Amino acid sequence: MGHFALTIILLLMIALMAACYKIYKMKALLASYRSGIDISELKRTKEIVENSEKRYKNILSVMPEGVILYGADHKKIALNENAYKMFNLDSETFHEKLNILEPNFPFVDSKGNPLALEDYPVAITFKTGETIIGRVIGIKGTGKTRWISINTKLLEPMDAADVPQVLVTMTDITEQKETEIKLRESNALLRTIIDSIPIGIIVINTDRKIVTLNQPCHELFRVEEPIKSLIGQSADKYYHPFYKYIEEEREKVNRILANNRPVVDEVEMLNNQLIQRSYFPFYIDEELKGHLWVFEDITERKAMERGILRAKEDAVKANMAKSVFLANMSHELRTPLNAILGFSQLLEIQETLNEKESIFVREILKGGRHLLNLINEVLDLSRIESGILKLSVESIKIASVIDECINLVRPAADRKGITITKKVETENEYVCADQVRLRQILLNLLDNAIKYNRENGEIIISSVNEGEFLTIHVRDTGLGIPPEAQEEIFEPFYRLENPSIEGTGIGLSLVKQLTILMGGKLGVESQIGVGSDFWIRLPRVQTNEADHPVALEKNEMPISEHKEYKILYIEDQLSNQLLVAEILKNVQGMKLLTARTGMEGLRAAANQKIDLILLDLHLPDMNGEEVFEKLKSNPQCTGIPVIALSANAMKEDIDRIIKMGFKEYITKPFDVPTFIKVIVKNCVKH
Ligand code: ADP
Numbered sequence: 126m127g128h129f130a131l132t133i134i135l136l137l138m139i140a141l142m143a144a145c146y147k148i149y150k151m152k153a154l155l156a157s158y159r160s161g162i163d164i165s166e167l168k169r170t171k172e173i174v175e176n177s178e179k180r181y182k183n184i185l186s187v188m189p190e191g192v193i194l195y196g197a198d199h200k201k202i203a204l205n206e207n208a209y210k211m212f213n214l215d216s217e218t219f220h221e222k223l224n225i226l227e228p229n230f231p232f233v234d235s236k237g238n239p240l241a242l243e244d245y246p247v248a249i250t251f252k253t254g255e256t257i258i259g260r261v262i263g264i265k266g267t268g269k270t271r272w273i274s275i276n277t278k279l280l281e282p283m284d285a286a287d288v289p290q291v292l293v294t295m296t297d298i299t300e301q302k303e304t305e306i307k308l309r310e311s312n313a314l315l316r317t318i319i320d321s322i323p324i325g326i327i328v329i330n331t332d333r334k335i336v337t338l339n340q341p342c343h344e345l346f347r348v349e350e351p352i353k354s355l356i357g358q359s360a361d362k363y364y365h366p367f368y369k370y371i372e373e374e375r376e377k378v379n380r381i382l383a384n385n386r387p388v389v390d391e392v393e394m395l396n397n398q399l400i401q402r403s404y405f406p407f408y409i410d411e412e413l414k415g416h417l418w419v420f421e422d423i424t425e426r427k428a429m430e431r432g433i434l435r436a437k438e439d440a441v442k443a444n445m446a447k448s449v450f451l452a453n454m455s456h457e458l459r460t461p462l463n464a465i466l467g468f469s470q471l472l473e474i475q476e477t478l479n480e481k482e483s484i485f486v487r488e489i490l491k492g493g494r495h496l497l498n499l500i501n502e503v504l505d506l507s508r509i510e511s512g513i514l515k516l517s518v519e520s521i522k523i524a525s526v527i528d529e530c531i532n533l534v535r536p537a538a539d540r541k542g543i544t545i546t547k548k549v550e551t552e553n554e555y556v557c558a559d560q561v562r563l564r565q566i567l568l569n570l571l572d573n574a575i576k577y578n579r580e581n582g583e584i585i586i587s588s589v590n591e592g593e594f595l596t597i598h599v600r601d602t603g604l605g606i607p608p609e610a611q612e613e614i615f616e617p618f619y620r621l622e623n624p625s626i627e628g629t630g631i632g633l634s635l636v637k638q639l640t641i642l643m644g645g646k647l648g649v650e651s652q653i654g655v656g657s658d659f660w661i662r663l664p665r666v667q668t669n670e671a672d673h674p675v676a677l678e679k680n681e682m683p684i685s686e687h688k689e690y691k692i693l694y695i696e697d698q699l700s701n702q703l704l705v706a707e708i709l710k711n712v713q714g715m716k717l718l719t720a721r722t723g724m725e726g727l728r729a730a731a732n733q734k735i736d737l738i739l740l741d742l743h744l745p746d747m748n749g750e751e752v753f754e755k756l757k758s759n760p761q762c763t764g765i766p767v768i769a770l771s772a773n774a775m776k777e778d779i780d781r782i783i784k785m786g787f788k789e790y791i792t793k794p795f796d797v798p799t800f801i802k803v804i805v806k807n808c809v810k811h
Contacts, residue, residue, distance in 0.1 A: 191295040194280075195247055196288065211273060211295055212264060231265040250277040250291045261298065272302035325420035328407075329360045333382070336415060345400070345420055369393040385413060391423070399424045448513055452775045455504050456743075459497070459772035460698070463794035466493045467704040470797045495627070497794060502631040504774065506617060509638040515776060516559040516642055520666040523588050523595060524552045526560070530567040531586065538575050538584065545571075548587035555666035556595050562639045563663075567597070569632040570659050574601035576626055577657070594645075595665040598658055605653035614649070636661070690808040691733060693718045695726030695752065696741040696770070701793070705739065712801055715808075723747040727755055730762045737808050742771040742782070753785060766807050770795075 185192055191208035209216050232240040242248060246257045257277045263270040273295045280290040319326050325342030329335055335355050343352050346364045355363065361375070368374040374392060381388050385406040392400050403419040469490045472478065478486065508514040524547075531545050538545050556563070567586075574584045582602040589596045606614060606621065613619045615637040618630040640647045640661050651657035692709065694717055696702050702719050709715045718733060720726035723744045730738060738756070742749030749769060756762040766788040771778075774792045782790050788807050791800060 189296070191293075191297075193293040193295070195251070195291040195293065208295070211271065211297055213271070233263040233265055233270065235261040235263070237263065237270070246275045246277045247291050247293055250279050251289070254279045261302070263302075270299075271297065272299045274298045323422075325418075327360065327364070327418045327420075328415055329418070330415045331413060333360050333416075334358060335360050335363075342420060345422065367394055369395050369397075382416060397424075398422060399427050444510075447507060448775075451504055451507050452773060452778075455500050455774060456772040458500050459774070459793050460701075462493055462497055462500075463772065464698075464700040464704060465489065466497065466794040467701075467708070467797065469493060471704070471707050493794070499629055499631075501774070502629065502635055505635055506631060506638065508776075509635075509642065513775075513777065514642070516562060518557055518559050518643060520555045521558050521560050521563060522552075523554050523556050523597065524549050526563055526567060527586055527588070527597075530564060530571055533568060534571045534575060537572070541575060541578065542581040543575055543578050543584060545584045545586065548585055550588065550590055554588055554590060554595055556663040557666050558643050558645075558663050559639075562643065566636050566639055566661060567599070569636050570599040570661075573632065573659070574599050574603065574657075576628065577601065577623070578603035582656075590665065591662070593665060594662045596660050596662045598660045600656060600658045602656040604657075605655055606649065606651040606657055607653060608651075611649050611651060615647075689714050689716050690736040691716050691718060692737045692739060692804065692808070693720065693726065693729055693733070693735045694739040694741075695720045695723065695744065695749075696739070697721050697743075697745050698741070701741070701770075708797055708800060709804070712805065715804070721745075723749075723752040723755075726752060727759070727762075730756055730765060731759055735762075735765050737804065738765055738767045739770055739804075740767050740787075742769055742773065750782070750785065753787065757786065768803065768807060 185205040188205060189207065190205075191211045192204040193208045194204055206216075232245065234240050234244070240262060243252075246260045246262070249255055250257060256279070257275065260275045260277075261272060262275060263272050276294045278292045280292055282289055319339040320341075322339075323341055325339065325345040327335065327338040327342045335358055338352060338355065340352070343355075346367050348355065348363050361378070365371055365375055365378075370393070377390075381404050387406070388404045390402055392402050394400060399422070401421045401423045403421075405417045405419070406413055407415055407417055469486050472486045473483070473490065505514065527547055527549065531547060535545065571584065571586070578584065578601045584602075585598070585600045587598045587600075589598070604623075610619075610621060614621070615633050617634040619634075620628055620630040636659075637647060640663070643663060645661055645663040647659070647661040649657055649659045692715055694702060694705050696705075696719065702721075706717050706719070709717050718729055718735070720729050723746045726738070726740070726744075729735070740749050740752060744752065749771070753767055756765065756767060767786075768789045768791060769782050769787045770791050770793060772793040773779075779790045779792075789803050791803060
């Protein structure tokens with residue numbers, strides 16, 4: 126642009142000088158006219174000159190450059206308006222001010238430093254005759270600095286009477302300069318950023334020569350030469366030697382560069398550092414311009430991840446160990462409890478007991494049941510926490526479950542004179558839940574509503590349809606719970622100060638965990654002295670009752686009067702044998718045979734006509750599962766129904782046993798009436 130403009134200006138100047146020459150000739154003609162010579166040629170010449178001058182002035186006025194001509198006396202002749210505008214002056218002030226020998230205009234060089242008078246381009250050209258092209262200077266006015274690119278050219282005198290002049294053309298490059306400054310600033314910022322991030326970055330061009338790299342990259346590859354001297358060098362020779370598997374990496378890099386697709390992988394360095402390496406090609410207008418590599422030291426992160434994984438594995442193992450421990454503990458505790466509860470139940474129905482003895486028996490039963498409850502709850506909680514507890518969720522008629530639970534707690538409520546009212550909008554509401562667990566939740570809430578209620582209080586259990594959900598409320602007229610404790614009561618083992626009321630603090634935490642497991646929510650609203658409203662919200666099943674025939678309770682079937690059923694009980698613990706013998710004494714038509722080992726049991730099963738086998742799963746010579754397999758493989762025994770008896774209440778174990786083909790699984794300690802019911806049912810079926 127500068128060269129082009131200068132050429133045009135020079136052409137214009139030559140034309141202008143030619144015009145001047147014509148004026149000179151015209152003057153000569155005028156003189157001859159005055160001396161009486163023909164004036165018509167003179168007139169024509171004058172017209173030509175004027176037209177030519179007008180044309181050139183027009184051209185100069187539309188040029189974007191400012192044009193100034195300096196005379197030898199350093200006086201200037203502005204040749205177009207742009208010359209004034211660049212200095213932000215009108216023509217008069219411009220002529221007054223811009224004398225290059227007087228520093229009355231604050232010029233600065235391209236770096237913004239004040240420009241000495243002798244360094245003014247016009248001054249240099251006058252002094253040395255040098256043509257200057259594209260010198261950048263700034264004009265510091267009142268506002269922002271204007272940047273100008275200046276060209277100067279010495280015009281030699283035309284004849285002896287003429288003087289040297291300097292032609293100046295100026296282009297306003299303020300915008301360009303400002304963009305350049307901004308670019309420089311943003312480059313500097315970018316540089317600072319890429320040097321300060323703890324990630325190595327290197328950019329190479331399509332010839333695999335280094336374009337730039339940052340400080341962390343330089344440190345990562347431990348190259349000794351300074352960054353500056355690496356620019357333009359082959360990248361491969363610097364960073365390949367630091368890879369542990371050089372040849373492999375060289376091939377990999379070649380493949381990546383040939384594909385030109387972003388890649389993230391991991392590489393090992395010679396010093397065992399682990400690096401995450403990312404590759405990005407970079408394009409401008411769809412043309413590949415270079416490659417960006419990013420290196421991140423992930424040695425520590427990986428070690429941490431490995432540590433976390435190990436810790437997780439350990440935790441899983443520990444959890445498993447905890448579960449096994451709890452299962453064993455629960456087994457050990459349940460076995461003696463079976464004897465305590467079983468014999469107490471038998472004692473309870475003895476008519477010979479006097480009142481005092483009856484009270485003692487009831488106390489034994491109460492304590493035993495409390496202990497059993499506690500074992501069950503602790504076991505459940507630990508199984509939920511370790512993620513072992515599995516639910517079998519189905520569609521459940523809520524009104525039936527509520528009725529069932531009310532019936533179970535009614536005796537306890539009656540003892541305190543508490544009334545229980547059921548308020549359901551319709552009997553035909555179904556929720557999506559695990560039946561056993563839902564019953565457990567409601568029983569817990571009802572138990573509490575009785576325990577923490579006042580004498581002759583009230584309990585209302587209701588269900589409210591809330592569209593997708595159904596909310597069940599258990600409201601009581603009891604002690605109430607202070608606001609600050611309303612969250613904590615759902616934490617394990619948290620209890621309010623109620624020394625007179627027995628409890629473990631596990632119930633509500635179980636309620637919470639089970640509700641959440643079933644995809645529900647729960648909460649409490651309570652007022653001290655007025656009562657509490659515990660609610661659980663469960664997913665509602667939107668369907669009608671016809672799809673859900675209510676399961677018929679299988680009533681106890683009558684035993685045939687003519688048949689005697691032979692029941693073989695394989696059990697090593699004498700107390701358990703005695704207990705079952707005592708229980709079955711009360712059932713008509715049952716004969717109990719016992720065996721103390723697996724072998725003994727197998728023999729009895731093969732030789733006697735047995736109708737039902739009760740099999741303890743922990744025997745001294747072999748475990749119950751082995752006994753079962755042997756029974757099934759013996760044609761004489763294969764049709765006999767087998768019921769497992771065990772103190773182990775882990776659901777997975779129960780499921781496994783049922784899957785094997787056992788008819789039922791009875792957990793010790795057992796409830797006597799239920800035990801009889803199961804035995805009768807399986808004998809008769811058989
Ligand atoms: P527990 O009843 O065995 O102590 P829970 O986990 O069932 O354990 O309850 C935790 C605590 O919450 C109880 O000790 C009691 O202080 C309080 N609580 C539970 N239900 C009620 C209720 N209906 N009214 C008043 N307080 C209650």
